[in-house]
Amino acid sequence: MKISVDIINRQRKIKVSSRRLISRVRKILGLLYEIRDKNFLKIINKNQALSVSVILVGDKKIKELNFKYRNKRSITDILSFSYLENEPSGSMFLGELIINPKKVLNQAKSYNEKFSKELDRILVHGILHLIGYDHENVSISKTKKMRKLEEKILSNL
Numbered sequence: 001m002k003i004s005v006d007i008i009n010r011q012r013k014i015k016v017s018s019r020r021l022i023s024r025v026r027k028i029l030g031l032l033y034e035i036r037d038k039n040f041l042k043i044i045n046k047n048q049a050l051s052v053s054v055i056l057v058g059d060k061k062i063k064e065l066n067f068k069y070r071n072k073r074s075i076t077d078i079l080s081f082s083y084l085e086n087e088p089s090g091s092m093f094l095g096e097l098i099i100n101p102k103k104v105l106n107q108a109k110s111y112n113e114k115f116s117k118e119l120d121r122i123l124v125h126g127i128l129h130l131i132g133y134d135h136e137n138v139s140i141s142k143t144k145k146m147r148k149l150e151e152k153i154l155s156n157l
Contacts, residue, residue: 002049003029004091011058014101016119021054024120024157025097028127031153039132043084049091052130055098062100077103078122080129097126124153 003026007018029050032040044050057065063075070079082095099122108118133146 001030001033001044002091004049004051006051006053007056008053009056010061011056011101013058014105014115016056016101020116021119021123024123025052025054025127027157028124028153031156032127032131035152037131037149043094043131044092049089050094051087051091052094052127053096055096056101057098059100059102062098062103065098075100075103077107078126080126082130082132084130094127095130097123097130099123099126120157121150121154124150124157 005022005025007021009016009018029040029052033044059075062079063073065079066072066074066076069081077100079098080095081098083093084095085093087093099119101119104118104122105115107113108115111118128146128149133142133149135143135146
């Protein structure tokens with residue numbers, strides 16, 4: 001499965017390796033395929049290429065987007081915008097992940113965790129949102145299912 005990952009860095013405060021981000025997104029999507037996740041398999045065709053955009057932004061921009069799209073006036077770590085559209089090239093565009101590295105770093109520090117591990121956690125979380133998982137305004141069992149899948153993927157990264 002061919003996976004294209006576009007990285008756009010619109011912040012300069014926190015150094016983030018584009019190479020690592022690309023590698024981790026590809027690995028997460030590969031794991032979803034390997035474990036035969038039903039949501040993922042419903043979306044993709046075995047031979048279809050996939051694409052995802054990852055945009056890194058600062059506090060001000062993520063707060064603005066969080067308010068515009070979720071009506072929440074707070075800084076968040078990640079926003080996921082699922083598109084699930086076929087591109088003219090024939091690949092499936094899953095969507096965009098908008099990440100705030102400063103917030104991710106602050107969370108990592110508060111959890112006494114490495115930045116890279118916290119970034120992996122939010123990447124998994126965001127990708128699961130792209131393929132249809134949710135944890136807000138859904139049943140407890142659906143929330144638990146998403147959390148369990150997050151943990152399974154993280155343990156295999």
